[in-house]
Amino acid sequence: MKSLVLLLALVLLPVGLGRFGRFFAAEIFTWALYAMGFNICFGMAGMLSFGHAAFFASGAYAATWSILYIVRDPWLALVAAMVVATALATLVGFFAVRVVSHSFVIITITFSLVLLLLAHSQKDITGGDDGLLFPPLSLVVGTGPSLATPLVSYYVALAVLAVVYVLLQRLSRSPLGLVFQAVRDSERRATLAGYDVQRYRWLAFVLSGSVAGLAGGVYAITHSQVNAQLFDITVSVDAVIWTLIGGAGSVLGPAVGAALVLAFTHLVSNWIVYTQIPVGILLILIVIFWPRGLSGMWRSWQTS
Amino acid sequence: MDLSTLVLFQVLNGLVWGLVIALIALGLALIFGIMEVINVAHGSLYMLGAVIGWYVFGATESFALAVLVAPATVGALSMAMERVVLRPIENEKVLTIIATTGVMLVIQHSVLATFGGAVQRVPSPISGAVRVFGVHYPLYRLTVAAISVMAIAALWVFLTRTRYGLWLRAVRQDGKMATALGIPVGRVYMLAVGLGGLLAGLGGVLAAPIVVVQYQMGFDILATVFIVVVIGGFGSLFGAAFTAVLLGVLEGLITVVATPTWARIASLAVMGAILLARPDGIFRRRAIAR
Numbered sequence: 001m002k003s004l005v006l007l008l009a010l011v012l013l014p015v016g017l018g019r020f021g022r023f024f025a026a027e028i029f030t031w032a033l034y035a036m037g038f039n040i041c042f043g044m045a046g047m048l049s050f051g052h053a054a055f056f057a058s059g060a061y062a063a064t065w066s067i068l069y070i071v072r073d074p075w076l077a078l079v080a081a082m083v084v085a086t087a088l089a090t091l092v093g094f095f096a097v098r099v100v101s102h103s104f105v106i107i108t109i110t111f112s113l114v115l116l117l118l119a120h121s122q123k124d125i126t127g128g129d130d131g132l133l134f135p136p137l138s139l140v141v142g143t144g145p146s147l148a149t150p151l152v153s154y155y156v157a158l159a160v161l162a163v164v165y166v167l168l169q170r171l172s173r174s175p176l177g178l179v180f181q182a183v184r185d186s187e188r189r190a191t192l193a194g195y196d197v198q199r200y201r202w203l204a205f206v207l208s209g210s211v212a213g214l215a216g217g218v219y220a221i222t223h224s225q226v227n228a229q230l231f232d233i234t235v236s237v238d239a240v241i242w243t244l245i246g247g248a249g250s251v252l253g254p255a256v257g258a259a260l261v262l263a264f265t266h267l268v269s270n271w272i273v274y275t276q277i278p279v280g281i282l283l284i285l286i287v288i289f290w291p292r293g294l295s296g297m298w299r300s301w302q303t304s
Numbered sequence: 305m306d307l308s309t310l311v312l313f314q315v316l317n318g319l320v321w322g323l324v325i326a327l328i329a330l331g332l333a334l335i336f337g338i339m340e341v342i343n344v345a346h347g348s349l350y351m352l353g354a355v356i357g358w359y360v361f362g363a364t365e366s367f368a369l370a371v372l373v374a375p376a377t378v379g380a381l382s383m384a385m386e387r388v389v390l391r392p393i394e395n396e397k398v399l400t401i402i403a404t405t406g407v408m409l410v411i412q413h414s415v416l417a418t419f420g421g422a423v424q425r426v427p428s429p430i431s432g433a434v435r436v437f438g439v440h441y442p443l444y445r446l447t448v449a450a451i452s453v454m455a456i457a458a459l460w461v462f463l464t465r466t467r468y469g470l471w472l473r474a475v476r477q478d479g480k481m482a483t484a485l486g487i488p489v490g491r492v493y494m495l496a497v498g499l500g501g502l503l504a505g506l507g508g509v510l511a512a513p514i515v516v517v518q519y520q521m522g523f524d525i526l527a528t529v530f531i532v533v534v535i536g537g538f539g540s541l542f543g544a545a546f547t548a549v550l551l552g553v554l555e556g557l558i559t560v561v562a563t564p565t566w567a568r569i570a571s572l573a574v575m576g577a578i579l580l581a582r583p584d585g586i587f588r589r590r591a592i593a594r
Contacts, residue, residue, distance in 0.1 A: 046344060048398055048401070050344075050401075050405075057470045094577050095579050095580070098515065098579060098580070098583050099579070099583055101397065102336075102340070102342050102397060102398075102401065102538070103534070103538070103583075105398075106342065106534055107525075107534070107579070109344070109526075109530060110527055110531055110534070110575070111572070113523055113524075113527035113530075114527055114568055114569060114572050116523060117523075117524060117527065117565050117568055118565055118569065121563060121564075123564040146377050164452060185462050193389070233523065234409065237405050237409065239327060240402060240405070244402070265316060265356070273417070274413045274414075276409045276410075276412070276413040277409070277410055277413045277414060277417070279409060280405075280406040280407065280408070280409030280410035280413070281406065281410060282406075283403070283405065283406030283409065284389055284400060284403050284406035284407065284410075285364045287393060287399045287402050287403045287406070288389070288392045288393060
């Protein structure tokens, strides 16, 4: 019921927003989708990945390539984004899930750093920092309203976000979701209960990567451009920050965190050019003072 | 240049670069070995060493002064980082990863705000070349190799021959026992992180005339030293130094036929293979037995 009210509010919201507001909201939905994808790995299965930028960016590039070289269909582009990100997550996960805690962080960070180097060096394929551009797409191949219109990109991003939200909500209550949680809470008990822990970790990692890739696809079709900076480690770190602020314990938490931080950085960007400095300080403060995330603080404040 | 000269040249390059990486990786492994903290800001500390070196060299025209000032400044900053950021959360290993990421963002973007995003160069302080096995090799790079070897030897002497070195090794073996014996564990932690930062800063200032100085130069190094410590086994100092030199030579050889990026991907592949065969790294058992 609550989520239906929220959805209705979001469907009606553009009425009260100007051009920029709609564009910015679409931006928030895209990154919220990415943060929710990240949280399958982190919140549900308990693996702190520092390399999710790789999946977001590879999804964005896969979408762009499918538009540039196959057909100018935004929906096929989203499929391409998911396929490529899933394949990459399968490969990275194959190595990463063999280790836990710090080593897992190191492996994911290392893979994404090497992909960043690769994206910068292969300029003829990725366009490097200048990136790749394509003319704005129409909603259906060759016809329909342009995806460059803020209102259209708003509803496209919202639709994808809503569908994924419903699916993740179901996943978190499904038997599979419960196994993910069991693996997260106690590897030994899950093993004793007969579950192949590494295999479930791998599955959670791949699902997480494919949703992050889908978000990358949404980014590409609504922006009509991608660049190598999407592989940057700060994109990976953003997912961690948003999830810590919004709370890893629920499906919607990371999305709320993304909305809060993006709105915050947008506000301070009027005064501060280098917004990553306050973000970094914020990250340190959160870790020292509210290690369970701001939403954890909210919850403990409510119950006390 | 014929092929054998080229191969020899690249092997020498790999060896020199491997020694610089060894310095930086030793810093990372030292911090991890003693505090179990993965210092994500380590690449930024290396970058900071190069940037401070560039400033000092620009102001004084003395590279020797830069080699002294840059590592000392980075080391002092690292000690402050230990005291302010890491001390309150030293028992939460995963949180320290996130906190050092915050430090990385602050350092990197503060440098972007002051130093700028442009690429800068430090001219080679020692010009000229010497003949090594019939190859004309830049004298500066040989000097870098010599300084690196001396720094590694000095670290070894410090760890095995001084009281603080003994304390460091004691805390590394058993922190609780060390506390019970009256070793000032807090000061030892600060020293370890300071030393780790100093090594990263030294690597940065030595690398500055070889590579270009830029605020994002730490990413490349971070990837490399992470690969090195995963292969070498976390916290194993010998493993880190040995692996760094080995990978340096391997990457040097690969750059004879391919670009440096492909060489890095080859290193990543080696890391993947090692991870499948020995998830704790090749030198891990040695590190535990110690």
